[in-house]
Amino acid sequence: MDGATRDLPPPLQGCLYCHSEGTTVLARSRKILGLGSDFPIVKCAHCDSTAYLDYQPDLPDGWRICYHRANRAPRYYYVFIHLRKAGWLSAAQALLASTNGFVQRARVAQTQAGDVSWLRPASPNPSLPLLPPAERVYLTLKGVTLQEGPPPGFLIRATAGTTLDSGKAYVTAQHLYLLGQRRDWSHPLSDIRVATYDETSWTVSLEGNERHYRGVNVSDQFDAQLVATIIDALRGRERRDQINNRPSGWGNL
Numbered sequence: 374m375d376g377a378t379r380d381l382p383p384p385l386q387g388c389l390y391c392h393s394e395g396t397t398v399l400a401r402s403r404k405i406l407g408l409g410s411d412f413p414i415v416k417c418a419h420c421d422s423t424a425y426l427d428y429q430p431d432l433p434d435g436w437r438i439c440y441h442r443a444n445r446a447p448r449y450y451y452v453f454i455h456l457r458k459a460g461w462l463s464a465a466q467a468l469l470a471s472t473n474g475f476v477q478r479a480r481v482a483q484t485q486a487g488d489v490s491w492l493r494p495a496s497p498n499p500s501l502p503l504l505p506p507a508e509r510v511y512l513t514l515k516g517v518t519l520q521e522g523p524p525p526g527f528l529i530r531a532t533a534g535t536t537l538d539s540g541k542a543y544v545t546a547q548h549l550y551l552l553g554q555r556r557d558w559s560h561p562l563s564d565i566r567v568a569t570y571d572e573t574s575w576t577v578s579l580e581g582n583e584r585h586y587r588g589v590n591v592s593d594q595f596d597a598q599l600v601a602t603i604i605d606a607l608r609g610r611e612r613r614d615q616i617n618n619r620p621s622g623w624g625n626l
Contacts, residue, residue: 384430513594520585538553
């Protein structure tokens, strides 16, 4: 196990993290003052990720992997959360996270280019009283809060603001709706100042005040990066539509 790729299980000839092919090698772990791991390390020359590998050649499908260093670039958001932060994963778990991460990266890139055709907007069933019949829902998000106060940032905790309401949010091509426990809320996408995300949540800050929507990563819905990217793309499309539909004679704002 001195770095030859032939010693790796077949799926690991390509990097599970960045999906580059032929960039991984197997190396011995180095111990310093007796501290370290007895497991060999899989290294990727492309994304610089490293992971401990528990692998027996006579059990080709029985390997497991644990990432301990990985690239935190935005394009690796999904695999950072599901591979780097997950601890030890079985072969099946790691391959599923890697496959989903590849699809996620493609969806984010497509959406950032303004193409949301891969989404399938639909009318909610049952219908929502606050939603006009012509609007279709692109995103349904549970566990969303509307908060007042500075949005979370480097020096501001996510819990620093006052929670005005919480409930399920619906995003259309024109609005962000929240069916809250206290009341229903509605904001045009043009009211959104910025949509951001971090490792645990997404935040939509509104123009002209310190109110913002926030939702956390939930296992059975799109993660924070994709949610923020979709909202930002829909917001940009809505603004372009508003400009294109101005009466003749209007100049640039």
